[in-house]
Amino acid sequence: MKxxxxxxxxxxxxxxxxxxxxxxxxxxxxxxxxxRVDMLGEMREAPYKRLNGRVETPVLITDEGRVLTETMAIALWLEARDTERRISFEPGTPEADRMHQYIAFLNTGFTGAFFSMWVALEADDASEEERETLRKFGRSFVAKRHEQLEAMIGDSPYLLGDKPTLADAVFAGVARWVEFHKAIDPRDYPRILALRQRIEADPAFRFAVAIEDGKPAIGSGAMKGLVPLEDVLRDTGAALAA
Ligand SMILES: N[C@@H](CCC(=O)N[C@@H](CS)C(=O)NCC(=O)O)C(=O)O
Known part of the structure; x- marks a missing residue:
């Protein structure tokens, strides 16, 4: 593989x-x-399905050309490269364990709580009554996971201290779904709301959202370019076939 x-x-x-x-x-x-991957369009077509057969983002193509899927696997890949411990902690320390605990909770219970809200939106063959049932359960799942996270958050500015880590990253990508689905009132969870506002004002997250929206974006300089998805699919397809 090249x-x-x-x-x-x-x-x-x-x-x-x-x-x-x-x-x-x-x-x-x-x-x-x-x-950039249009999740309502090209993600659902055959070339992307060869990249991730479960038809989801995120996907990472590593610097060795390997395809890595699943948020937790990609977060651990980043952690392994974070030798300066900018967004993680020394493996084996209590802080690292707690960060993994947060990431696991956020990527399973917290993210999964929104599942029925997405189904209510996307299931073509669902009746309005079925959609309302899905939304009703979704609202209660999201509320329960928010209550749990609110109780887990301490007094520090970020989940694990005074700087953002991989746990805050995993949190921020999903927490904004609340408004889209009108799942809960964010003001009922003041610690979560404050954390969201802090991360969403951060230049790194603003950069991520601008890229997502296809708008001009100035980042830290680490991002070396946008690659058209068709180029990624062509190159990885060739590598997978080789
Ligand atoms: N288990 C996966 C789930 C990722 C996930 O839920 N991705 C969403 C977008 S954020 C997706 O691609 N959903 C497919 C769809 O919308 O049809 C992970 O943690 O990476």
């Missing part, structure tokens, strides 16, 4: 959870590239 110059990460739109890990790439500061 080595490539920088890892390439997906920016899924609209509202992809990948925006959080794009911010993490920015905070990490090591060279990377991005490819």
């Amino acid at each position: 080595p490539i110059s920088e890892p390439i990460f997906t920016s899924g739109f609209p509202l992809g959870s990948s925006a959080g890990l794009v911010a993490a790439f920015e905070w990490l500061g090591q060279p990377y590239r991005l490819t």
